[in-house]
Amino acid sequence: MPHNTYKFKTIKERLLTSTSAVAGLSVLGIGLASVFNPIALGAVGAYSAYKYGSSALMAIPPYKRWAMNRMVKKGHAKALPEDAPVSLMAKDISDSLGRPKAPKVYTIDVSTVAEIALPLGMRWLAKLRPVQDSISREAMHKVFAAAPGANVLLTTKEALATTPEKEMRFIIAHEMSHLKTDAFSPSIFARSIIKNTTQPLILAAGVATGLSLFGVGLPLTLGLSAIKALGAVIAIQYAAKATAHFGMRVVERRADRNALYITRDMDGAQKAMDHLHDGKQRKAMSIFKEAVQTHPSYLPRKAALLKSFNAVSKYPPLQPVNDNTAEQKPEKAKVAEQKVS
Numbered sequence: 001m002p003h004n005t006y007k008f009k010t011i012k013e014r015l016l017t018s019t020s021a022v023a024g025l026s027v028l029g030i031g032l033a034s035v036f037n038p039i040a041l042g043a044v045g046a047y048s049a050y051k052y053g054s055s056a057l058m059a060i061p062p063y064k065r066w067a068m069n070r071m072v073k074k075g076h077a078k079a080l081p082e083d084a085p086v087s088l089m090a091k092d093i094s095d096s097l098g099r100p101k102a103p104k105v106y107t108i109d110v111s112t113v114a115e116i117a118l119p120l121g122m123r124w125l126a127k128l129r130p131v132q133d134s135i136s137r138e139a140m141h142k143v144f145a146a147a148p149g150a151n152v153l154l155t156t157k158e159a160l161a162t163t164p165e166k167e168m169r170f171i172i173a174h175e176m177s178h179l180k181t182d183a184f185s186p187s188i189f190a191r192s193i194i195k196n197t198t199q200p201l202i203l204a205a206g207v208a209t210g211l212s213l214f215g216v217g218l219p220l221t222l223g224l225s226a227i228k229a230l231g232a233v234i235a236i237q238y239a240a241k242a243t244a245h246f247g248m249r250v251v252e253r254r255a256d257r258n259a260l261y262i263t264r265d266m267d268g269a270q271k272a273m274d275h276l277h278d279g280k281q282r283k284a285m286s287i288f289k290e291a292v293q294t295h296p297s298y299l300p301r302k303a304a305l306l307k308s309f310n311a312v313s314k315y316p317p318l319q320p321v322n323d324n325t326a327e328q329k330p331e332k333a334k335v336a337e338q339k340v341s
């Protein structure tokens with residue numbers, strides 16, 4: 001029974017994401033508490049809170065402006081002019097969604113992205129030229145991100161140069177959907193905590209294992225308990241991720257669905273998927289690997305797009321903003337009859 005009002009965020013999606021986030025954090029908490037002592041947990045908890053706090057600050061507009069300006073000053077980011085094609089595209093979509101203010105679009109530089117992509121303790125690697133190149137050459141062309149709560153879109157000049165307009169429109173609509181629906185996302189909150197508590201533990205257990213196995217100062221017994229701890233934290237990390245990332249994929253599918261509602265362009269969506277996934281990434285993924293992905297992998301994501309397209313086609317399209325005759329007719333949209341291949 002198609003309702004006349006399209007829901008950008010359904011109750012089912014809210015339930016799925018919040019439940020999986022809470023469950024993921026419980027798995028993490030119970031798992032870690034049964035393996036590590038309270039002092040170690042207090043330390044990683046404080047680190048995680050600090051990391052989460054600094055990223056959550058980005059949601060406060062004055063802080064966001066300060067942080068973005070600092071990145072711009074350091075040469076890590078560049079604000080694009082309001083009349084840049086991508087800014088206009090974002091503004092167009094933002095207006096059609098009835099948002100009061102168009103997002104600001106920034107390009108960020110290669111080293112910043114390469115640094116963010118590296119795990120904790122290895123960020124210095126990004127400063128080395130060859131590593132920086134190998135990590136980022138492929139990835140650079142695919143960077144599009146939203147800072148929900150901050151009304152900011154981030155991309156790279158490489159991505160802008162290599163993404164065709166049709167694909168770009170779907171991708172920008174997807175990011176705009178994140179800005180609209182995910183100002184506070186329990187999944188991202190859970191993911192941040194899981195990542196920032198398990199990474200330092202893996203690093204510490206890994207270093208302790210290495211030092212004692214190579215006979216550098218630490219007794220072998222300590223090395224053995226370090227190996228055990230390492231195994232345990234990797235297993236806990238996997239279980240917590242598998243639980244919480246389910247919710248992240250719900251959020252991503254929602255952004256895809258909303259993007260289709262905005263663009264009504266199934267072909268653009270399919271092409272965007274092809275653009276974002278190279279040959280290797282298009283292969284079917286094992287369920288064990290799929291379980292810890294933040295985004296659905298290529299095949300399930302494309303299948304979900306098709307379902308979403310059928311679902312959104314039941315609603316009338318968004319009215320263009322500059323159309324003064326903006327009177328929504330709650331009849332079935334014509335797009336519904338379009339064949340999808």
Ligand SMILES: [Zn+2]
Nearest residue numbers: 174178252255
């Ligand atoms: Zn997304």
